[in-house]
Amino acid sequence: MTARIDKPRTVNRQVLADHVYQEVLASLMDGRLMAGAGISIDGLARELDVSPTPVREALARLEATGMVRRVALKGYSVAPLFSAEDLAQLMDARLVIEPVNAFRACERRTPALNQALAQAITDLRTAPRGVSFAEFREYWEADERFHRLIAESSGNQFILSAYNSLGGQVQRFRFFSGLGVTDAECAIEEHTAIFDAFTAGDPKQAQRAMVAHISGVKQRAVKDVADHA
Known part of the structure; x- marks a missing residue:
């Protein structure tokens, strides 16, 4: 389970995107999002109390690190641990x-x-x-x-x-x-x-x-x- 983000009433869009990125990264690093598991954008958005947009942006950034993978028509999944x-x-x-x-x-x-x-x-x-x-x-x-x-x-x-x-x-x-x-x-x-x-x-x-x-x-x-x- 990822940590819920406490947002101020107004928040800079980039600041929010960075917060979401950091929260998803922490969940990946700590294994709360398990290796090989599918990732629900809507589910993460509900857990973090944000719209799906910053979650999609975070996952796109994380794809570049190899931490998540995206398959056409299937969405994102957590990358396996490196061998x-x-x-x-x-x-x-x-x-x-x-x-x-x-x-x-x-x-x-x-x-x-x-x-x-x-x-x-x-x-x-x-x-x-x-x-x-x-x-x-x-x-x-x-x-x-x-x-x-x-x-x-x-x-x-x-x-x-x-x-x-x-x-x-x-x-x-x-x-x-x-x-x-x-x-x-x-x-x-x-x-x-x-x-x-x-x-x-x-x-x-x-x-x-x-x-x-x-x-x-x-x-x-x-x-x-x-x-x-």
Whole structure:
């Protein structure tokens, strides 16, 4: 069951859409909307006390992440949990794209970018890592922000498009529901190594550090699947 949204008498349409998106995302991450199950737009709208429109918009956004799937004439369903092979393939795709992002972004680094990366790492260190999505959402958001800052600073629109098309980074965090974030210390250390290369102005080291990070995430992600089997 998704959480009912307490709406003020008047609410900005975009604010409402974002709230609905966040509520549906939380339901997916916590398993309240079960993997493989069909999704009733009207049912979600009633639960959240909103019209069907923001629910449709939320589901369209979530389709791009791979969290939900849409079939013509059948509507939306919750995507299955990734298998170990799915996660390995996702990480292999990230290994193609993100080290290049790190190299190029480090070449183009600015004090503002370095400051933003440092803040993302600080937020990773201080974010809760509890068992529900509400408890580890800030950690996920800081992790996503760190990687997106680098991707958006690479200066290559085609690489950025490829990065955006992966979408599935959020999928790995589905395995943290009920466990909490399982690899925070390793991930923070790896992010810090990437950041150190940026502060040193060493694009090749930034690239190597990103390879090490994504490779580490790959190994840990496969273990997460095994732990949930």
